[in-house]
Amino acid sequence: MEFHKAHNFSNYNQNLNANSVQKLCICERKRNDLIVCSRCNQSFVGRLSQPCPKHPEVIFLMDARQCALCGAHSAFLKVSKQ
Ligand SMILES: [Zn+2]
Ligand SMILES: [Zn+2]
DSSP states (O other): OGGGGOOOOHHHHHHHHHHHOOOOOOTTOOSOEEEEETTTOOEEEEOBOOOOSSOTTOOOTTSBSBOTTTOOBGGGEEEEOO
């Protein structure tokens, strides 16, 4: 039965790709990012509030939702890559 020796991996690869799309949990990411405020141009150390792709319902109260110095909305905040 030569037919069974034919290699056809295309379907196999498609399934593999679909399974490898995993949501990354960011709940345990580090809390000492340097956050820069583009409104007051100052920076502070903390963690920018971001919904976890895997646990969007979890809220961390200690995460920065606004600038610690001028109170600007989190849209003004950026994590500095240093
Ligand atoms: Zn998470
Ligand atoms: Zn600010």
